[in-house]
Amino acid sequence: MELEDTGRLYERVSRDLAGRIAAGEYPVGQRLPAERALAQAYAVSRPTIREAIFALELDGLVEARMGSGVYVISRLPQESEAVKNDIGPFELIEARRLIEGEACALAAARITDAEIEALAALVDEMRDADRLAAAEDADRRFHLAIARATQNSAMVAAVDMLWDARARSPQYQIMSGRAHAAGIGPRADEHARILDALRLRQPDPARAAMRDHLTQVLESVLAATEVQEMEQARARIEAHRLKYGTSA
Numbered sequence: 001m002e003l004e005d006t007g008r009l010y011e012r013v014s015r016d017l018a019g020r021i022a023a024g025e026y027p028v029g030q031r032l033p034a035e036r037a038l039a040q041a042y043a044v045s046r047p048t049i050r051e052a053i054f055a056l057e058l059d060g061l062v063e064a065r066m067g068s069g070v071y072v073i074s075r076l077p078q079e080s081e082a083v084k085n086d087i088g089p090f091e092l093i094e095a096r097r098l099i100e101g102e103a104c105a106l107a108a109a110r111i112t113d114a115e116i117e118a119l120a121a122l123v124d125e126m127r128d129a130d131r132l133a134a135a136e137d138a139d140r141r142f143h144l145a146i147a148r149a150t151q152n153s154a155m156v157a158a159v160d161m162l163w164d165a166r167a168r169s170p171q172y173q174i175m176s177g178r179a180h181a182a183g184i185g186p187r188a189d190e191h192a193r194i195l196d197a198l199r200l201r202q203p204d205p206a207r208a209a210m211r212d213h214l215t216q217v218l219e220s221v222l223a224a225t226e227v228q229e230m231e232q233a234r235a236r237i238e239a240h241r242l243k244y245g246t247s248a
Contacts, residue, residue, distance in 0.1 A: 010051035
Protein backbone atom coordinates (compact mmCIF):
# COMPACT_ATOMS: atom_id res chain seq x y z
CA MET A 1 0.00 0.00 0.00
CA GLU A 2 1.27 3.47 -0.87
CA LEU A 3 1.52 5.88 2.06
CA GLU A 4 1.58 9.65 1.91
CA ASP A 5 5.15 10.65 2.73
CA THR A 6 4.36 12.99 5.65
CA GLY A 7 4.67 12.63 9.42
CA ARG A 8 5.84 9.71 11.46
CA LEU A 9 5.69 6.30 9.82
CA TYR A 10 3.22 4.84 12.31
CA GLU A 11 1.01 7.93 11.88
CA ARG A 12 0.92 7.42 8.13
CA VAL A 13 -0.21 3.82 8.64
CA SER A 14 -2.74 4.91 11.26
CA ARG A 15 -4.21 7.61 8.99
CA ASP A 16 -4.54 5.17 6.12
CA LEU A 17 -6.26 2.55 8.29
CA ALA A 18 -8.56 5.22 9.76
CA GLY A 19 -9.51 6.25 6.22
CA ARG A 20 -10.30 2.66 5.30
CA ILE A 21 -12.40 2.29 8.42
CA ALA A 22 -14.31 5.51 7.65
CA ALA A 23 -14.90 4.30 4.09
CA GLY A 24 -16.39 1.06 5.37
CA GLU A 25 -13.63 -1.19 4.06
CA TYR A 26 -13.31 -2.43 7.64
CA PRO A 27 -16.85 -2.13 9.07
CA VAL A 28 -17.71 -1.86 12.75
CA GLY A 29 -17.49 -5.27 14.38
CA GLN A 30 -14.96 -6.64 11.89
CA ARG A 31 -11.52 -7.72 12.93
CA LEU A 32 -8.61 -5.98 11.26
CA PRO A 33 -6.16 -8.16 9.30
CA ALA A 34 -3.50 -9.83 11.41
CA GLU A 35 -0.51 -7.72 12.42
CA ARG A 36 1.84 -9.72 10.23
CA ALA A 37 -0.43 -9.27 7.19
CA LEU A 38 -0.68 -5.52 7.78
CA ALA A 39 3.10 -5.25 8.16
CA GLN A 40 3.56 -6.98 4.81
CA ALA A 41 0.86 -4.90 3.11
CA TYR A 42 2.36 -1.59 4.29
CA ALA A 43 5.98 -2.78 3.98
CA VAL A 44 6.75 -1.74 7.57
CA SER A 45 7.81 -3.56 10.74
CA ARG A 46 5.34 -5.19 13.11
CA PRO A 47 6.25 -2.71 15.88
CA THR A 48 5.23 0.12 13.52
CA ILE A 49 1.86 -1.58 12.95
CA ARG A 50 1.44 -1.95 16.70
CA GLU A 51 2.16 1.75 17.19
CA ALA A 52 -0.46 2.55 14.55
CA ILE A 53 -3.00 0.35 16.34
CA PHE A 54 -2.28 2.15 19.63
CA ALA A 55 -3.07 5.44 17.85
CA LEU A 56 -6.34 4.02 16.51
CA GLU A 57 -7.23 2.83 20.01
CA LEU A 58 -6.64 6.32 21.40
CA ASP A 59 -9.02 7.71 18.76
CA GLY A 60 -11.68 5.20 19.79
CA LEU A 61 -11.72 3.47 16.40
CA VAL A 62 -10.54 0.00 17.40
CA GLU A 63 -10.32 -2.25 20.42
CA ALA A 64 -7.62 -4.85 21.05
CA ARG A 65 -9.04 -8.08 22.46
CA MET A 66 -6.31 -10.30 23.79
CA GLY A 67 -6.48 -13.78 22.36
CA SER A 68 -8.76 -12.67 19.54
CA GLY A 69 -7.47 -9.67 17.59
CA VAL A 70 -8.11 -5.98 16.93
CA TYR A 71 -11.73 -5.07 16.18
CA VAL A 72 -13.29 -1.95 14.66
CA ILE A 73 -15.65 -0.31 17.18
CA SER A 74 -16.37 3.02 15.46
CA ARG A 75 -16.20 4.45 11.93
CA LEU A 76 -15.20 7.91 13.12
CA PRO A 77 -12.92 9.14 15.93
CA GLN A 78 -14.44 10.07 19.25
CA GLU A 79 -15.98 13.54 19.34
CA SER A 80 -13.96 14.45 22.41
CA GLU A 81 -10.74 16.41 22.00
CA ALA A 82 -8.45 14.46 19.74
CA VAL A 83 -5.48 12.79 21.39
CA LYS A 84 -2.22 14.25 20.15
CA ASN A 85 0.08 11.54 18.92
CA ASP A 86 3.63 11.56 20.21
CA ILE A 87 6.78 9.57 19.64
CA GLY A 88 5.84 5.94 19.13
CA PRO A 89 6.86 3.65 22.00
CA PHE A 90 8.91 1.27 19.88
CA GLU A 91 10.70 4.02 17.98
CA LEU A 92 11.43 5.59 21.37
CA ILE A 93 13.05 2.39 22.65
CA GLU A 94 15.02 2.16 19.41
CA ALA A 95 16.31 5.71 19.90
CA ARG A 96 17.14 5.02 23.54
CA ARG A 97 19.14 1.95 22.54
CA LEU A 98 21.30 4.03 20.21
CA ILE A 99 21.68 7.18 22.31
CA GLU A 100 21.91 5.62 25.77
CA GLY A 101 24.30 2.98 24.42
CA GLU A 102 26.70 5.74 23.41
CA ALA A 103 26.09 7.61 26.66
CA CYS A 104 27.06 4.51 28.60
CA ALA A 105 30.22 4.09 26.51
CA LEU A 106 31.23 7.69 27.16
CA ALA A 107 30.38 7.41 30.85
CA ALA A 108 32.61 4.35 31.21
CA ALA A 109 35.67 6.49 30.52
CA ARG A 110 34.68 9.31 32.87
CA ILE A 111 32.60 7.87 35.70
CA THR A 112 33.81 8.44 39.27
CA ASP A 113 33.85 6.00 42.17
CA ALA A 114 31.13 8.07 43.87
CA GLU A 115 28.92 7.80 40.80
CA ILE A 116 29.49 4.04 40.68
CA GLU A 117 28.34 3.76 44.29
CA ALA A 118 25.27 5.91 43.58
CA LEU A 119 24.33 3.60 40.70
CA ALA A 120 24.79 0.56 42.94
CA ALA A 121 22.37 2.09 45.45
CA LEU A 122 19.80 2.59 42.67
CA VAL A 123 20.13 -1.05 41.61
CA ASP A 124 19.42 -2.01 45.24
CA GLU A 125 16.37 0.28 45.20
CA MET A 126 15.04 -1.48 42.12
CA ARG A 127 15.67 -4.88 43.64
CA ASP A 128 14.03 -4.02 46.98
CA ALA A 129 11.11 -1.92 45.69
CA ASP A 130 7.71 -3.17 46.84
CA ARG A 131 5.84 -1.03 44.31
CA LEU A 132 6.25 -0.83 40.55
CA ALA A 133 6.19 2.97 40.65
CA ALA A 134 9.14 3.01 43.05
CA ALA A 135 11.13 0.63 40.84
CA GLU A 136 10.41 2.74 37.77
CA ASP A 137 11.49 5.91 39.55
CA ALA A 138 14.81 4.26 40.46
CA ASP A 139 15.08 3.05 36.85
CA ARG A 140 14.81 6.58 35.45
CA ARG A 141 17.29 7.97 37.99
CA PHE A 142 19.75 5.18 37.10
CA HIS A 143 19.71 6.03 33.39
CA LEU A 144 19.92 9.77 33.95
CA ALA A 145 22.82 9.29 36.38
CA ILE A 146 24.73 7.48 33.65
CA ALA A 147 24.03 10.36 31.28
CA ARG A 148 25.37 12.85 33.86
CA ALA A 149 28.49 10.71 34.28
CA THR A 150 29.37 11.49 30.64
CA GLN A 151 30.10 15.09 31.76
CA ASN A 152 28.47 16.13 28.47
CA SER A 153 25.48 18.47 28.86
CA ALA A 154 24.16 17.74 25.37
CA MET A 155 24.10 14.02 26.14
CA VAL A 156 22.27 14.68 29.43
CA ALA A 157 19.69 16.80 27.60
CA ALA A 158 19.18 14.11 24.94
CA VAL A 159 18.63 11.31 27.45
CA ASP A 160 16.38 13.52 29.60
CA MET A 161 14.29 14.38 26.52
CA LEU A 162 13.80 10.69 25.70
CA TRP A 163 12.57 9.94 29.22
CA ASP A 164 10.25 12.97 29.17
CA ALA A 165 8.83 11.73 25.85
CA ARG A 166 8.32 8.30 27.43
CA ALA A 167 6.35 9.84 30.30
CA ARG A 168 4.04 11.98 28.15
CA SER A 169 3.39 9.70 25.16
CA PRO A 170 -0.20 8.34 25.30
CA GLN A 171 0.84 5.44 23.08
CA TYR A 172 3.63 4.57 25.51
CA GLN A 173 1.11 4.61 28.34
CA ILE A 174 -1.05 2.02 26.56
CA MET A 175 1.99 -0.16 25.98
CA SER A 176 3.37 0.18 29.51
CA GLY A 177 -0.05 -0.51 31.02
CA ARG A 178 -0.21 -3.84 29.21
CA ALA A 179 3.38 -4.61 30.10
CA HIS A 180 2.64 -3.94 33.77
CA ALA A 181 -0.45 -6.15 33.60
CA ALA A 182 1.83 -8.91 32.31
CA GLY A 183 4.13 -8.41 35.30
CA ILE A 184 6.90 -6.64 33.40
CA GLY A 185 8.86 -3.91 35.16
CA PRO A 186 12.46 -2.75 35.63
CA ARG A 187 14.81 -5.71 36.06
CA ALA A 188 17.51 -5.15 38.67
CA ASP A 189 19.71 -7.92 37.24
CA GLU A 190 19.95 -6.21 33.83
CA HIS A 191 20.89 -2.91 35.47
CA ALA A 192 23.44 -4.70 37.62
CA ARG A 193 25.13 -5.98 34.45
CA ILE A 194 25.32 -2.40 33.14
CA LEU A 195 26.89 -1.36 36.44
CA ASP A 196 29.44 -4.20 36.25
CA ALA A 197 30.41 -3.05 32.75
CA LEU A 198 30.85 0.54 33.92
CA ARG A 199 33.13 -0.65 36.71
CA LEU A 200 35.50 -1.92 34.02
CA ARG A 201 35.87 1.67 32.74
CA GLN A 202 35.86 0.29 29.18
CA PRO A 203 33.48 1.83 26.58
CA ASP A 204 32.76 -1.27 24.47
CA PRO A 205 31.46 -3.55 27.26
CA ALA A 206 29.45 -0.64 28.70
CA ARG A 207 27.84 0.12 25.34
CA ALA A 208 27.03 -3.56 24.81
CA ALA A 209 25.48 -3.93 28.27
CA MET A 210 23.18 -0.94 27.76
CA ARG A 211 22.15 -2.06 24.29
CA ASP A 212 21.51 -5.61 25.52
CA HIS A 213 19.31 -4.23 28.31
CA LEU A 214 17.21 -2.10 25.96
CA THR A 215 16.94 -4.98 23.49
CA GLN A 216 15.47 -7.04 26.33
CA VAL A 217 13.07 -4.20 27.14
CA LEU A 218 11.91 -4.13 23.51
CA GLU A 219 11.43 -7.88 23.34
CA SER A 220 9.54 -7.94 26.65
CA VAL A 221 7.05 -5.24 25.67
CA LEU A 222 6.57 -6.78 22.23
CA ALA A 223 5.59 -10.03 23.92
CA ALA A 224 3.36 -8.27 26.45
CA THR A 225 1.43 -6.33 23.81
CA GLU A 226 0.98 -9.22 21.37
CA VAL A 227 -2.64 -9.62 20.28
CA GLN A 228 -2.82 -13.23 19.26
CA GLU A 229 -5.41 -14.15 16.64
CA MET A 230 -7.48 -17.23 17.42
CA GLU A 231 -6.60 -18.94 14.13
CA GLN A 232 -2.90 -18.64 14.91
CA ALA A 233 -3.44 -20.02 18.41
CA ARG A 234 -5.44 -22.96 17.08
CA ALA A 235 -2.79 -23.66 14.44
CA ARG A 236 -0.06 -23.78 17.07
CA ILE A 237 -2.13 -26.06 19.31
CA GLU A 238 -2.85 -28.38 16.38
CA ALA A 239 0.84 -28.45 15.41
CA HIS A 240 1.71 -29.34 19.01
CA ARG A 241 -0.79 -32.20 18.99
CA LEU A 242 0.53 -33.57 15.71
CA LYS A 243 4.13 -33.34 16.90
CA TYR A 244 3.59 -35.03 20.25
CA GLY A 245 0.60 -37.21 19.44
CA THR A 246 -1.61 -35.62 22.08
CA SER A 247 -5.36 -35.19 21.89
CA ALA A 248 -7.82 -32.72 23.32
